[in-house]
Amino acid sequence: xxxxxxxxxxxxxxxxxxxxxxxxxxxxxxxxxxxxxxxxxxxxxxxxxxxxxxxxxxxxxxxxxxxxxxxxxxxxxxxxxxxxxxxxxxxxxxxxxxxxxxxxxxxxxxxxxxxxxxxxxxxxxxxxxxxxxxxxxxxxxxxxxxxxxxxxxxxxxxxxxxxxxxxxxxxxxxxxxxxxxxxxxxxx
Numbered sequence: 001x002x003x004x005x006x007x008x009x010x011x012x013x014x015x016x017x018x019x020x021x022x023x024x025x026x027x028x029x030x031x032x033x034x035x036x037x038x039x040x041x042x043x044x045x046x047x048x049x050x051x052x053x054x055x056x057x058x059x060x061x062x063x064x065x066x067x068x069x070x071x072x073x074x075x076x077x078x079x080x081x082x083x084x085x086x087x088x089x090x091x092x093x094x095x096x097x098x099x100x101x102x103x104x105x106x107x108x109x110x111x112x113x114x115x116x117x118x119x120x121x122x123x124x125x126x127x128x129x130x131x132x133x134x135x136x137x138x139x140x141x142x143x144x145x146x147x148x149x150x151x152x153x154x155x156x157x158x159x160x161x162x163x164x165x166x167x168x169x170x171x172x173x174x175x176x177x178x179x180x181x182x183x184x185x186x187x188x
Contacts, residue, residue, distance in 0.1 A: 043168075051067065054066075054067075057147075058139060066107065066111075070104040072093065073108065077128055082127075083125035085126075
């Protein structure tokens, strides 16, 4: 990142010819903005790649055409082998788009991977069916064979993953707080 920082200028003139890439644009004027923008783009690309991976991995073990978040929901429902409420799912996935969560649940229910139990507004829970358990087991086995095998022998990667997780958790908190601030001070 040092090279990028050195290339940023205080004016709007382009960098001298042959001096590398001009990293400035409307979201990246200062060195901190350049670094944050590069991180955000990496995060977006990672999210999209992760979603494609989830979709392809699930498609390899069952006939459900599910998005990455729907696949994640299936695994979260099974997590710790205990039923989850709609509120649990929203909290664990850091989502507040309840109608979209409900739509995804209907897809998983229709596919026979999840079942609904209980009644009333707060008494409904979701858990995986026997077929859902089979699919998530097969998914886990394929994940180990492909993803885990691809990363487990990378030197120092386990430590890098631990640090990346800490960093992403901190960023999540920052984004949540500044989203609240933006919503509070939004112009009408």
